[in-house]
Amino acid sequence: MIETLTSFLPPLLTEHAVILAVVIPLTLAPVAAIMPNGRLGWLVALLGMVTAAVLTLVIAGDVAQNGIISYALGDWAPPHGIEFRVDALNAAVLILVSVLGLLGVVYALPSVADEIARDKQSLFYSAFLVCFAGLMGVASTGDAFNMFVFLEISSISTYTLVGMGAGNDRRALTAAYNYLILGTIGATFFVIGVGFLYMATGTLNMADIADRLPAIQDSRVVQAAFAFIIVGLGLKAAMFPLHLWLPNAYAFAPNFVTVFLASTATKVAFYTLIRFVFDIFPSDAPFVQVSFLWVFAVLGVIGMIAGSIQAIFQNDARRLLAYSSVAQVGYMMLGLGIGTMAGISAGMLHLINHAMMKGALFMALGIFALRFGVRQISDLSGLARSMPATSVAFTAGALSLVGVPMTVGFWSKWYLVGAALDAGWWWAAAAVIISSLLALAYVARLLAAIWVGKVPVHRGEEVRSRAPLTMAVPLWILAAANIVFFFDLSPVLELARAAAEAAFAGGIR
Amino acid sequence: MNPHLVLRVVSKLLIPIIVIFGFYVHFHGDYSPGGGFQAGVIIASAVILYALIFGMGAAREAVPAWFVRAGSAVGVLIYGGTGFVTWLLGGNFLSYDMLDPESTHHAGQHLGIILVELGVLTTVFSVMVVIFYTFASRAPDIPEEEW
Numbered sequence: 001m002i003e004t005l006t007s008f009l010p011p012l013l014t015e016h017a018v019i020l021a022v023v024i025p026l027t028l029a030p031v032a033a034i035m036p037n038g039r040l041g042w043l044v045a046l047l048g049m050v051t052a053a054v055l056t057l058v059i060a061g062d063v064a065q066n067g068i069i070s071y072a073l074g075d076w077a078p079p080h081g082i083e084f085r086v087d088a089l090n091a092a093v094l095i096l097v098s099v100l101g102l103l104g105v106v107y108a109l110p111s112v113a114d115e116i117a118r119d120k121q122s123l124f125y126s127a128f129l130v131c132f133a134g135l136m137g138v139a140s141t142g143d144a145f146n147m148f149v150f151l152e153i154s155s156i157s158t159y160t161l162v163g164m165g166a167g168n169d170r171r172a173l174t175a176a177y178n179y180l181i182l183g184t185i186g187a188t189f190f191v192i193g194v195g196f197l198y199m200a201t202g203t204l205n206m207a208d209i210a211d212r213l214p215a216i217q218d219s220r221v222v223q224a225a226f227a228f229i230i231v232g233l234g235l236k237a238a239m240f241p242l243h244l245w246l247p248n249a250y251a252f253a254p255n256f257v258t259v260f261l262a263s264t265a266t267k268v269a270f271y272t273l274i275r276f277v278f279d280i281f282p283s284d285a286p287f288v289q290v291s292f293l294w295v296f297a298v299l300g301v302i303g304m305i306a307g308s309i310q311a312i313f314q315n316d317a318r319r320l321l322a323y324s325s326v327a328q329v330g331y332m333m334l335g336l337g338i339g340t341m342a343g344i345s346a347g348m349l350h351l352i353n354h355a356m357m358k359g360a361l362f363m364a365l366g367i368f369a370l371r372f373g374v375r376q377i378s379d380l381s382g383l384a385r386s387m388p389a390t391s392v393a394f395t396a397g398a399l400s401l402v403g404v405p406m407t408v409g410f411w412s413k414w415y416l417v418g419a420a421l422d423a424g425w426w427w428a429a430a431a432v433i434i435s436s437l438l439a440l441a442y443v444a445r446l447l448a449a450i451w452v453g454k455v456p457v458h459r460g461e462e463v464r465s466r467a468p469l470t471m472a473v474p475l476w477i478l479a480a481a482n483i484v485f486f487f488d489l490s491p492v493l494e495l496a497r498a499a500a501e502a503a504f505a506g507g508i509r
Numbered sequence: 510m511n512p513h514l515v516l517r518v519v520s521k522l523l524i525p526i527i528v529i530f531g532f533y534v535h536f537h538g539d540y541s542p543g544g545g546f547q548a549g550v551i552i553a554s555a556v557i558l559y560a561l562i563f564g565m566g567a568a569r570e571a572v573p574a575w576f577v578r579a580g581s582a583v584g585v586l587i588y589g590g591t592g593f594v595t596w597l598l599g600g601n602f603l604s605y606d607m608l609d610p611e612s613t614h615h616a617g618q619h620l621g622i623i624l625v626e627l628g629v630l631t632t633v634f635s636v637m638v639v640i641f642y643t644f645a646s647r648a649p650d651i652p653e654e655e656w
Contacts (some may be wrong), residue, residue, distance in 0.1 A: 012596075019602040027589035030582030073593075075604040 006058050014058050018084045018140055021055040021094065024048060029126045038121025038269045042109050045125040049102040052136065056091075056098040063091040069141070078142065079112045079205035085142030088502035089279075092348065092495045093139040094357055095272045101132050103359065103474040108256040110468045111366050115168055115254045124164055130259070131157035135268045144194045144280075145204045147272065148187065151236065155183045158265065162253040166457075175248035182245040186235030190466035193228030196221050210280045217285040226287060229276055230295065237269035239333055240303025243326045250289065250322035255366030258318060259327040262325055263355035263364050270332050270351060274344065289339075296463045297337030305332030308438035312445070317377050320360055320442055324401060327353045327435060334428055335416055342419035345493075345500035350412040352492055353400070356485075357409060360397035360478035364390050367475065371465040372456075377445055381453030390467050391450050393479035398443045400482040403436050408485040408492070513562060520562045527555040538626045539619050545626035550634025556634075557641050565645055574642060577635040584632025591624045 006014050013020065025048040032044040062069055063086055068228055071084040078085075086094070105128075116124050134154025141147050159180045165172030198204055200221045201212040235242040246266075250258050277296075281288050307327030314320035328350070335347025365388050368374035368383060384391040400407035413432055421429040456463045467475070485492050511517065538544030560568030577584035592603040600607035605621025 016596060016602060020596075023592060023602060025587060027586065027593070030585040033582045034579055073603055074603055075601045075606065 003061060005054070006061055007055075008017060008108070009058065012063075013055070016071070016085055017055040017058040017062070018069055019073065021052050021059065021098070022084075022136045022140055022221070024051050024055075024180045025129045025136065029129035029133065032129055033126035035122040035125075036300070038116070038118065038125070039109070041122030041125035043113070045105050045108070045129055048129050048132070052132070053098045053102045056094045059086055060091045060095055062302050063088055072100055079203050082146050083142040083205060083207075084140045085207065086140055087390050088498035089274065089348075089500075090139045090271065092352070092499040093268060094136060095495070096267060096352055097132070097135050097139060097264045100355055100359055101260065103477060104256060104260045104263075107259065107363055107366070107471050107474040109470055111256045111370055111471065112254065114370050115256075116164055117167055120164065124161070124254075127157045127160045127164075128257075129156070130154075131161060131260075135264055138268050139212075142206050143204055144190075144197065144209060147462070148191045149208075151190065151269075151272075152187055154265070154268075155187065155236070158257075158261065160181065161219045161257040161261075165253045165257070168254070169252050171248070171385035172252035172479075175245075175444050176251040179245040179249045181446060182235060182242075186232045186242070188232070189228045189235070190232030193225040193232060196225035196228065200225065207276070209291065210282075213280070214282045216364050217282050217287075222281075223287045226276075226281055226291070230273070230291065233269055233276065237273060237298075238326055238329050240299045240306065240326065240330060243303070243307070243329070246326060247319050247322040250325065251316050251319040255294070255362065255369050259362040259366060260357060262321070263359040266329055267326065267355060270329070270336075270347075274336060274347075274503050281350075288369050292337045292339040295337070296333045296339075297425070297428060298333075300330040300333030300337055301428055303327060303333065304435040305431060305438065308435050308442065311442040312438065313440075315376055315378070317365055317375065317380060317446065318362070321358065321365070321375065324353075324439065324442065325358060327439070328358070328401075330435070331412065331416060331432065334402050334432070335419065338419050338425065338428070340423055341417060341440055341500050341504055342415070342422055343495045344503055346415040346419045348496035349415055349493060349500045352496060353408045353412045353482075353485075356478050356481045357397045357400040358394060360475060360482060361401065363471070363475040363478065364394035364397065367467045367471050368394075370471070371467070372463075377449050379404045380446060380449040380454075382450075382455035383453075384451045385455045386463050387465055387467065390475065393475050394450065395447060396482050398440055398447055398480040402443050403437045406483065406486055408489070410486060411489050520558055524555045524559055528552055530599050531555070535626060535630050536623070539622040545629025546633050547631040548626075550637055551559070552630070552642070553634045553637030557636050560641065560645065565642075569642070572638060572640075577638045577642070579633030580631050581639060584628045584630070584635065586628070588625050588629060591621060591628065595621070625642030 028044050028048040032041045035044060067087070069086045070078065072078055073082040073084065076082070087303040112121055112124060114352050131154050134150045134157065137150030138147055138154060141150060159176050160180055163173055163176035191258065194204070197209055200216055200219055201209050203209055203212065211236070213222060238246040250262060253261065277283060277288060304327040307323050307330060311320050311323035311327065314323060331350050332347045335343045335350060365374065368380065368387070371387065372379065374380055384432065400409035403409040403413040413436060417429045420432065521642040531548045534543040534550035534551060535545060538548070556568060556572050560570065595604045595607040596602050598607040603621070606615070608620045609617035
């Protein structure tokens with residue numbers, strides 16, 4: 001299918017797809033900014049998303065056929081120039097970001113029109129396009145410093161996007177500010193680490209660094225670089241003790257922003273962690289090996305239990321799901337920490353699945369918020385009668401989050417537990433199961449309110465409403481994906497396996 | 510009698526020189542230290558000085574808010590546009606040599622960098638002024654007597 005698509009496009013597009021998928025959304029951002037109203041801004045954003053999604057498919061097809069794509073910006077040959085380098089690992093991330101970006105933007109129009117001031121809407125879409133381009137850039141680049149620049153491009157625009165929730169709730173401003181401070185600390189740590197690597201190796205090209213590191217892996221500078229980079233990226237990925245920015249940012253951002261961030265931003269940061277740990281640093285070096293168990297696995301396990309427990313006690317629906325995200329990042333970290341091919345592939349699988357579940361859940365909450373101003377769990381009361389279709393979609397996502405069979409979340413946990421048991425880590429497998437039970441507890445609170453709670457009554461009549469079509473369609477695509485992929489996991493599983501293989505092969509080297 | 514006579518006269522003399530210096534920094538950006546960012550800040554500082562001495566109203570007349578808002582977008586478009594032109598001419602993105610492929614002394618590289626830096630200059634200048642305008646128009650103007 002991808003081949004036919006590629007054959008329709010001119011070679012000028014397909015040969016440069018790697019760079020265009022980043023640069024077209026980036027260039028459309030200023031175009032959106034000068035649009036006179038939100039609707040035109042939205043159209044520009046939609047154009048950017050469609051282009052990026054098509055180009056990403058082309059890239060993925062190319063990677064599947066020919067292996068690694070390398071693109072020299074400005075014809076400066078790597079390692080001297082900046083290189084964009086895509087293998088199966090980042091191709092998977094690119095697909096995830098662009099597909100969810102597209103679904104998100106289709107969904108956005110009514111939600112943004114409701115929540116953002118009229119004169120700010122086109123600027124809002126502009127900031128979103130910058131954020132999207134930044135995430136795509138992080139996932140495509142093969143240059144460590146360039147990665148820092150793209151991380152900052154996406155983060156800074158994210159702070160703006162989160163802060164724009166201030167129209168609804170002034171607490172969005174403090175949430176954005178906290179995120180700004182912590183995100184900047186994370187970026188600083190990351191760039192210090194990259195600086196150390198540059199000092200030790202004299203190069204910024206990731207493949208080139210990877211070539212030079214094994215010879216000097218006993219150097220303190222390299223080890224310090226590793227520590228700095230892990231902490232920096234851990235902050236961006238909301239790894240357990242570094243997750244403090246996340247709950248408020250998700251809870252107070254505009255609904256569309258939460259949908260997009262929850263399903264892409266931490267995922268991209270997690271990808272960078274895999275890239276650095278497996279491909280750039282020598283993964284058999286003692287200081288990397290020790291981090292698998294004592295950093296990623298242990299913190300992952302603590303994170304998934306602590307996050308789930310905190311989620312149980314939340315009253316704000318989006319904050320609840322945000323804490324659940326902290327727990328879900330824990331699952332991915334555990335997958336990374338297991339450090340085997342099965343572990344990474346389980347981590348990647350959960351990464352993709354989690355984007356589907358959280359995307360669906362936050363989209364449904366956004367629709368509830370648009371129609372009924374829902375924020376608290378108690379506000380969800382009886383919505384199964386008021387908005388039955390949206391409630392069903394929400395339920396599909398919620399069950400998937402727990403990992404109930406018939407939903408894709410089941411496979412995430414299946415493969416994760418399998419990988420943990422293969423490695424002999426029964427305690428990690430137990431933790432996954434305990435955390436799933438805790439997830440059942442918080443999901444039950446949401447579902448009980450929706451399905452069993454008292455139906456809202458207005459002047460003696462039950463309140464009813466429908467989701468706008470453009471919001472319902474993306475929601476239903478994601479909700480259906482949660483179910484359909486349970487029965488035929490192979491496309492997602494192949495994507496995750498190929499990604500894990502690429503990570504292991506040191507695709508970058 | 511205007512209390513700021515000396516300030517006014519001196520800054521009237523200085524502002525054109527500051528702007529010219531800004532462009533000097535810009536046009537030397539391709540082969541010596543300097544470039545669009547520094548030039549943008551220098552030129553913006555001229556507008557800011559003008560606003561400080563002659564007031565926000567005069568500054569807004571000279572450099573309207575819509576102009577800087579559009580400028581911040583146009584600059585990025587100039588930068589990206591340079592990349593798209595080199596791409597359409599058949600090179601990789603931002604491959605400046607495509608702008609003048611015949612040249613034996615890298616005229617394309619010079620031209621490309623000047624163009625890209627022009628984009629940077631436009632955006633940096635506009636954003637600096639936008640930030641200044643945003644902050645300056647929040648606080649109430651201090652009445653003249655209170656100086």
